Amino acid sequence: MKIAFVGDVHGHVRHTLGALVLLQQRRGIRLDAAIQVGDLGAFPSVERMDAPSRRFAEDHPSERDFIRLLDPSPMLSRTVGRALRHVPPILFVSGNHEDFAWLAGLHEAAGAAVVPVDPTGAVRHVACGEVLTIAGQRIAFLGRIEEPGHMDLDPDAYERLLAVEPSTVDILVTHDGPFGICRTWRGDTAGSPKLSRLVEHLRPRLHVSGHYHHENGPRRYGPTRSYALSELVYPKTSRRADRANPEQRVGAGAIGLLDTGDHSFEYLHDPWLAEIHGDDFDLLACL
Ligand SMILES: [Fe+2]
DSSP: EEEEOOOTTOOOHHHHHHHHHHHHHTOOOSEEEEEOOSOOOOOOSTTTHHHHHHHHHHHOGGGOOOOOOSSSSSHHHHHHHHHTTSOOOEEEESSSSOHHHHHOOOOOHHOOSSEETTTTTOOOEOTTTOOOEEEEEEEEEEEEEOBBBBBBOHHHHHHHTSOTTTTTSSSSEEOOTTSSSSSOOTOOOOOOOOHHHHHHHHOEEEEEEEESSSSSEEEEEEEEEEEEOSSSSSOOOOOSGOOOOOTTTTTTSEEEEEHHHHHHHHHHHHGGGGGGSTOOGGGGGGO
């Protein structure tokens, strides 16, 4: 079976669905599941966006696509419905740019660990600390980031996963990465010591994460191969010339493809990814 993993989306939901549709078309495969590693950009309204997300959305109109999906026009609803005839719904864990209280309220109201967040059923949120069987794989989910003084992993969810029997989980999906994954722009060591401990405890075959907005992996931790995914659509301007993305194209390294048969994992670098682009991406055109 095949599972696609998607890096930080930051609202670009139509780009995400387009990338999954083209992945199936161009590779001649069928996806059994699609999992997004957080920073989907799940805010119920522009007013509820955090300050950086609102600022980015001003210059990047398609970062509001997630909000459009919550109250879709008849056209958007039909288009997303058609896409979902081809690709599986997207399961996502929290990043550090979501409306946590809103998402928690959805779980509370439904009394469920996995909840649809939009009327089309395109995206479903997975609560932190859950272990689900998806496409034959036992997959553990832990969102948010460890950043002292700013945010932390959900302590109960973290403890729950530390109580899971080692080597009984095939895949760990997190938003943050293990400690030492890279350096911050200030030169500090980035990554979560708590996640390092969790990876060492669970000993999954595969760990997939996001947050740092660049491809990073495979890194090895005992029996675990760990891959960090890039951001799906880089911003229009960047301090780094190679990252400027004025046409809002889907980039390389933001999607990973797992074949559960031999557990091979590859970063997608296919040139057709760049065909998915624009401030108003026409999802219907690729269906
Ligand atoms: Fe992000």
